[in-house]
Amino acid sequence: xxxxxxxxxxxxxxxxxxxxxxxxxxxxxxxxxxxxxxxxxxxxxxxxxxxxxxxxxxxxxxxxxxxxxxxxxxxxxxxxxxxxxxxxxxxxxxxxxxxxxxxxxxxxxxxxxxxxxxxxxxxxxxxxxxxxxxxxxxxxxxxxxxxxxxxxxxxxxxxxxxxxxxxxxxxxxxxxxxxxxxxxxxxxxxxxxxxxxxxxxxxxxxxxxxxxxxxxxxxxxxxxxxxxxxxxxxxxxxxxxxxxxxxxxxxxxxxxxxxxxxxxxxxxxxxxxxxxxxxxxxxxxxxxxxxxxxxxxxxxxxxxxxxxxxxxxxxxxxxxxxxxxxxxxxxxxxxxxxxxxxxxxxxxxxxxxxxxxxxxxxxxxxxxxxxxxxxxxxxxxxxxxxxxxxxx
Amino acid sequence: xxxxxxxxxxxxxxxxxxxxxxxxxxxxxxxxxxxxxxxxxxxxxxxxxxxxxxxxxxxxxxxxxxxxxxxxxxxxxxxxxxxxxxxxxxxxxxxxxxxxxxxxxxxxxxxxxxxxxxxxxxxxxxxxxxxxxxxxxxxxxxxxxxxxxxxxxxxxxxxxxxxxxxx
Numbered sequence: 438x439x440x441x442x443x444x445x446x447x448x449x450x451x452x453x454x455x456x457x458x459x460x461x462x463x464x465x466x467x468x469x470x471x472x473x474x475x476x477x478x479x480x481x482x483x484x485x486x487x488x489x490x491x492x493x494x495x496x497x498x499x500x501x502x503x504x505x506x507x508x509x510x511x512x513x514x515x516x517x518x519x520x521x522x523x524x525x526x527x528x529x530x531x532x533x534x535x536x537x538x539x540x541x542x543x544x545x546x547x548x549x550x551x552x553x554x555x556x557x558x559x560x561x562x563x564x565x566x567x568x569x570x571x572x573x574x575x576x577x578x579x580x581x582x583x584x585x586x587x588x589x590x591x592x593x594x595x596x597x598x599x600x601x602x603x604x605x606x607x608x609x610x611x612x613x614x615x616x617x618x619x620x621x622x623x624x625x626x627x628x629x630x631x632x633x634x635x636x637x638x639x640x641x642x643x644x645x646x647x648x649x650x651x652x653x654x655x656x657x658x659x660x661x662x663x664x665x666x667x668x669x670x671x672x673x674x675x676x677x678x679x680x681x682x683x684x685x686x687x688x689x690x691x692x693x694x695x696x697x698x699x700x701x702x703x704x705x706x707x708x709x710x711x712x713x714x715x716x717x718x719x720x721x722x723x724x725x726x727x728x729x730x731x732x733x734x735x736x737x738x739x740x741x742x743x744x745x746x747x748x749x750x751x752x753x754x755x756x757x758x759x760x761x762x763x764x765x766x767x768x769x770x771x772x773x774x775x776x777x778x779x780x781x782x783x784x785x786x787x788x789x790x791x792x793x794x795x796x797x798x799x800x801x802x803x804x805x806x807x808x809x810x811x812x813x814x815x816x817x818x819x820x821x822x823x824x825x826x827x828x829x
Numbered sequence: 830x831x832x833x834x835x836x837x838x839x840x841x842x843x844x845x846x847x848x849x850x851x852x853x854x855x856x857x858x859x860x861x862x863x864x865x866x867x868x869x870x871x872x873x874x875x876x877x878x879x880x881x882x883x884x885x886x887x888x889x890x891x892x893x894x895x896x897x898x899x900x901x902x903x904x905x906x907x908x909x910x911x912x913x914x915x916x917x918x919x920x921x922x923x924x925x926x927x928x929x930x931x932x933x934x935x936x937x938x939x940x941x942x943x944x945x946x947x948x949x950x951x952x953x954x955x956x957x958x959x960x961x962x963x964x965x966x967x968x969x970x971x972x973x974x975x976x977x978x979x980x981x982x983x984x985x986x987x988x989x990x991x992x993x994x995x996x
Contacts, residue, residue, distance in 0.1 A: 441980055442948065448929050449849055449949040456848035457858055459840040463833055466865045473866065531873070707870065 474706060475681050478634075492519075518814060521717030524726050524734055527710045528553055529632050529682050533703035536628050536692055544711035546729035549743035553630040628692065630704070632682040642675040642685025648694055653701045654678055660694045663687065672697050680706045714824035715753060718817025721806060724751060731825040732756070738804055751806070752799040753818055755790070755826045771816035777808070784808075786815055794826050832872045835881055836865060843889065849945045850893050852934050860896065864889040887960050894938055894961075932982050940975035943968055 438446075528551040532542045540555035631642065647661040651674075658676030665671045674697050675685040684704075688697050713729050724736035727743040733754040735747055765778025768786070775788040782803065788796040798815045800806045806814070830838075840861070847857035868875070868888050875884045933941055939961070946957045947968075954968045961968065 439976075441976055441983075444929060445944060445948045445979070448933075449945065452930055453845040453849055453949065455854070456841075456845040457854045459844045459858060459861065462840040462844075462858075462862060462865070463836040465862050466836060466869060469862060469866045470869050707873075 471679050471706065478681050482634075517722050518719035518810060518817075519722045521720045521817065523716060524713035524729050525710050526551055526713065526729050527708050529680055529706065529708050530630070530684075530704040531707045531709050532630070533700065533705070536688065536696060536700040540627065543731075544709070545731075546726065547631070548745045549725075549727045551632050555628040557627075628688040628700070629686065631685045632678075633685075634682060642673045642687060646670075648672075651698045653684075653698065654680075654704075654706070658698070658701065660698065662690075665689075674698065674701055676701070678706075712821055712823035714755060714821055716819040716821055717814075718819070719814060721751065721804075721810070721814065731823065732827040747799070749801050749803065751801075751804060752797075754797045754799075755820055755824050756795050756797055757793055757826045757828050758795055768812060770812055773816075775815070777811075784811065786811060788815055790820060794820070796820065830881070832869055835885075839882065839885070843885065846886070846945070846950070847889060847893075849949055850889075850938075850942060852930070860889060860893055863896070864892045867892070883960075890942055890960055893942065928983065929979060932979050935982070936975050936978065940971045940978075943971040944975050947972060 524546075526544050526546045528544050530553075532553055532555075535541065535555050537555055540557055543554050543556050545552050545554065642663075647659055649660050651658050651660055653674070653676045656676050656679055658674055660672065660674050662670040663673050669690040671687045672690055672692060672694055673685065673687045674694075675683070678684050684701070686697060686701055688700075692700075713734060714731055715734055720736060721738075723739035725739075725743075726734060727737045727750070728735040728745060728747075733752065735753075736751040737743060738750070741749060765776035765785070765787070768775050768777045770786070770788045773788050773790070775786055777784065777786045779785070779802070782801055784800045784802060784806075786798040786800075788798075790796050796815070796818060798811065798818070800811055843861050843865075844857055847860045848854060851857050851860055864885065868881070868885055872881070875881050933944065936944070942961065943957060946952045946960065947954070952960070954965045954972075957968045958965045
């Protein structure tokens with residue numbers, strides 16, 4: 438080693454001692470990460486608004502469609518089919534380990550809100566469709582699976598989970614769902630986390646009885662109780678998170694308020710994404726996705742508020758029931774065979790997907806979607822690897 | 830090791846590394862903070878891939894090389910070094926090293942990165958090449974040119990004191 442090289446080594450060693458200590462680094466990094474996430478959210482909202490404006494312009498242009506153009510009913514306030522998009526569900530937090538032993542996180546969209554529920558892990562059972570694609574892991578902004586451990590989001594056959602007894606109407610649950618009581622032998626409400634970009638007005642996580650206040654992610658939070666339909670009141674916790682989301686958690690009273698607050702604090706502010714069960718080539722113009730789970734997607738028509746039920750909505754689901762067992766007349770849906778019949782005020786189209794699976798599209802007649810449009814819409818529905826069929 | 834534990838444990842070392850790269854305490858803090866924010870977003874993916882430290886070091890270097898390139902347009906180049914002070918007895922060595930520290934600031938960023946990685950981190954050329962995403966030959970070229978530039982720029986007194994040097 439030359440003398441200059443030795444001088445360099447001595448120099449660098451000596452000057453390295455002048456480096457700052459950086460005792461505040463972790464705080465600064467976290468703050469910076471939160472600021473960037475907020476900017477990203479703001480940017481996404483801006484893009485969404487621009488797209489909404491462009492969509493509105495396109496919608497206005499379609500209000501007077503040319504001769505022969507496919508269109509849906511006038512009372513739907515929309516016209517024709519427009520290009521569809523993925524219905525992936527993005528949740529703004531990476532969930533921690535299950536707060537209740539034996540449960541697994543499942544990410545869904547309920548009434549337009551990303552919802553994370555810890556449901557009982559399903560018992561191993563023979564797969565009715567051996568060649569079915571495996572459940573995909575959710576993907577986050579990172580290149581690797583953010584949940585590559587025991588907290589992997591479940592792709593179970595359980596469909597739209599029970600969200601909140603004060604909002605959900607059990608009588609309106611549509612096909613592809615199971616009784617939550619069957620999903621949870623312990624008959625306790627699952628731990629549910631909901632994120633919303635604006636304060637909710639229906640108060641699903643506003644405690645009827647306030648227990649105490651606490652702090653989550655540096656923000657004030659309220660812990661209290663709300664009645665449960667199944668037994669003792671649920672514990673609820675809600676706060677306005679520094680990430681820009683309003684977050685609410687409900688949990689059975691078996692999870693202590695201390696445990697609930699601890700669980701909330703462990704929600705890492707890193708988004709995760711659960712792929713949807715279908716890709717849509719096209720959707721009726723003006724219809725908005727408001728419920729997504731591993732087997733079902735619902736679209737609400739224009740002018741209808743988001744809700745967790747299926748009433749008056751366009752519903753797409755995948756089931757293990759073969760299509761041939763249903764009544765109706767045969768129709769061709771693209772190159773697939775299907776059956777179309779009307780039950781009451783709902784047109785129901787079933788399409789044989791093979792493997793013992795069938796695709797079901799329900800369209801209430803009051804949506805006035807013409808049959809050609811319905812068939813065209815169903816033709817553009819593609820089951821993804823993320824789908825898990827509901828059992829009947 | 831989760832992200833917070835890593836930052837708490839490794840920040841001092843990372844800051845020393847950043848300080849030697851940038852030559853400025855505030856810039857070093859900005860550099861490390863920026864790199865850690867970027868790493869934080871994909872932490873769960875990298876912590877199982879041979880430990881996070883190499884990934885973080887690489888992120889710092891990448892940030893340094895691209896970041897310095899952007900900042901270069903706002904910085905004024907140093908046309909000439911300041912007149913070296915008159916070295917008094919016993920302080921020649923210190924003055925010489927301080928002058929070398931000033932000279933380091935005039936090196937292209939890639940050359941300075943190689944110097945820091947080779948003479949402070951004690952990394953082999955193969956490891957440096959992996960971190961910088963280049964070949965070992967490129968590393969050797971950077972090192973050769975940096976050393977040559979330092980030798981030429983050092984004051985005659987220092988060069989004379991160093992005797993003849995080998996590349």
